[in-house]
Amino acid sequence: MSENVGRIVGINGNLITVRFDNPVTQSEVGYARTGDVALKSEVIRIRGDNAELQVFEDTSGLKVGDPVEFSGNLLAVELGPGLLAQVYDGLQNPLPKLAEQCGFFLQRGTYLKALDREKKWAYTPKARKGDEVTAGDTLGTVPEGIFEHRIMVPFRLRGKYKVEETLAAGSYNVDQVVAKLRGERGDEIAVAMVQEWPVKVPIKAYAERLRPVEPLVTKVRIIDTFFPVARGGVYCIPGPFGAGKTVLQQITSKHADVDIVLVAACGERAGEVVETLREFPELTDPRTGKSLMERTLIICNTSSMPVAAREASVYTAVTICEYYRQMGLNVMLLADSTSRWAQALREMSGRLEEIPGEEAFPAYLESVIAAFYERGGVVKLKDGTTGSVTIGGTVSPAGGNFDEPVTQATLKVVGAFHGLNRERSDARRYPAIHPLDSWSKYPGVVDGQQVAQARKTLRQGNEVSQMMKVVGEEGTSIEDFVVYLKSEFLDATYLQQNSFHDVDAATGADRQKYVFAKIHGILTAKVFFPDKDAARKWFLQLTSVTKDWNLVPMDAAEFKQLEQRIDAMLAEVSEHA
């Protein structure tokens, strides 16, 4: 197909140097041929008549002199109905289909179409002949699971187009041309259900970008109440290994109040993806009553899969998010882990022998990370509806030390920081988000003043507990001791959440408001105790009752009973006032 062929002159790991004669475009895709396989690669640097390409596969067997075909296209993904519930690798190869074809192992050089060509979709035209349209406008729709999937004017078109021909309602596959458009310069465009888009370029077919202000409920109390995330916001979760990053991501992917969740397993364990893969089809989405998988899409480039494809995988993921955002949906991207992606950049940078920055990460690390998170956001579409892409990225800092380049570069550009902490996870205080170090710039679901008060209690409690380590319990005044107990109570009953318990795992916004008001009442109440032992005993009992309260559904009779018990207990100790 392509006439532009170069020859390999050098191979260093997954970097190949190719001599070319005809023009070559930066970032275009090339295929390196060895035997009967063609290995996908991407141009990353051009010097003189040599192009350097990163190969998305194992390069063993390639020889100097082997041909490389330049495709002329940038690395792109297919966008169309049938993406949801799929499992793709970083280059959008459907993994279950690949397994059918190749068996247990991922054979290099096998690339399948991302979308099923056989499947028929019930198409309903929306645009009429003669309508004037621009990129991103809806031409028709097909039902995809629980959503109405819009077939849109290709995002690459610039300027105005007139609809010349439309397709009647019916059942078609994705390659079907649904409309013909004519541009101002007379050019005719045939629009199919499927379109392609280069992954490293943001889709901008919207009217304007808005400020993310609406809270996105994750049903994790410490997040929604203390460190909220907004729809269209971006946040990061750095933490050492074993602190619960992935569990937190999994919980969020189940309960987050968004239309679509895209899980990008980037350079992490395959086993974790398998859990999602096997469990989600069995779980029901409480919002729709359908299988959770119907709103989920997995991009999985686990740690043992080729490293260059890992770099591509986060872009593949965010591009698909933007595509669904264009339909007026709220999409969430959970990237686990962005550090592995940054390491992929570092590996390539090393092979290119670029001058290294801190910890050998390339100097452009910060701008690449910033550009990635900037792809999150709320937009007002041309038809007036809004859509959003929320990005939550985990960071795996070396040694759990947040003073490293990836964490620091990420913190500069995100709106919320959920710092996971080794001490908290060792003490089994999950989710191990540190309540004093973390922050968020987004508005939460609970009254801000109450939260500020609670935070003050936490800070004071922490100070008292530090002091107690030095002077012991004997040397602490009972007033200070009660502050300490209050902060421990807040921690045990509200900040900690049992992600394996059916009820406790997900606390809705209403319940958070209700319960937090109660807890705020306890934190601000003036309570009196004869001695420290009595205080400790009372708080232990209150903690246990409140924990039980967390475990019963809000509409159960027991909920009210336990609440009354808490009230009664509080009245007991504060009546001396």
Added chain:
Amino acid sequence: MHKVYHRIEQIAGNVITVRAEGVANGELAQVVGTLGTSLAQVIRLERDKVFLQVFAGSRGISTDGQVRFLGHKMDVSFTEALLGRVFNGSGQPRDNGPELDENRIAIGGPSVNPAKRIIPRKMVRTGIPMIDVFNSLVESQKLPIFAAAGEPYNELLARIALQAEVDIIILGGMGLKHDDYLQFRDTLEANGALSRSILFIHTAADPTVECQMVPDISLAVAEQFALQNKRVLVLLTDMTSFADALKEIAITMEQIPANRGYPGDLYSQLAARYEKAVDFEGAGSITILAVTTMPGDDVTHPVPDNTGYITEGQFYLRNGRIEPFGSLSRLKQQVNGKTREDHRVVMNTMIQLYASYKETLEKQSMGFRMSAWDNKLLKYGERFEKEMMDLSVNIPLEAALDLGWQIMADCFEPAETGISSKLTEKFWPQATA
């Protein structure tokens, strides 16, 4: 058939450079030096310059030495005849047995399609309470043992290997002391396990490049057995030596180091090996237990740190015991709900009480007064360390759970443990005067 090249242009570290054409990346070659013949592997191509890493090291190779390219990648013979044998990192016998040449399989193959994996669900019983009760090992898990030098990690590995119910044991030794290798072999032999074991051994005296091959060769063989429906346990000791070998090659190749001299792709390199642990849908499984020694007992050192992000938990071996804090089996939730109804409760309660004991110890050392509760904890902690944590304890899971109840009953009232009355009624041992 194969052309022989006679001019070696550069010899640096274990890497030699020749000018040759039509050579494939990753191809093997034979290099003849004054000290004998060695295999070498192509690691980089630059026009007609071919960079090879020589498995036996470059010592004794002269500039007019012979290089003959073999036209295939590194491979290993895969037959039942491997069982009971000992090989080096290049796959050559080191036990005076015959060389094996049939059914060659490539090493370092592609990774498993995640869609073909299943959620692990079978527990591997080891007879060690700190593992079985508190951090159960699960089939297809990849788990390192983090230890400082001098800890009995190899003994622990050997013990787990002997007691685990698996079909095949593959030991990949890297940078082993020769005595340690002999001890491994003798232990396996004495317990009649050698006939279901295969050993790939690189000792500290052997060339570095072979060290780098050991995990790949071990796992390639393991993979073939797993595909034949076998349950394979792969033991790798010590992965820090493997990482150091990577570092050595990277520095020789003038790569820019990322952290403490290690190459930037250390994470990917380690992951490529550990991720071979798998439970195949419709076939066998590979479980990987590896030793990672921590230089300076520092877990933030690049090797243990990167390992921790890859593996499904870790065991800390400290003072000859598996530490309950920090040690973690990420997969234990998959199996410990199905063993006995009190398993999780005993696991959680005993650890919490042990944590309280540690706090009390701290208080005691600072000279604070000991309350009645503190004294109970002190009694409990001592017994826990002696009867549960000690590595010499060797009892089945059920007996370990019973022992746990007994220790708690001897130290506390049922209510003090925080265990629900439903379980204490059933399991709390009756006082035996």
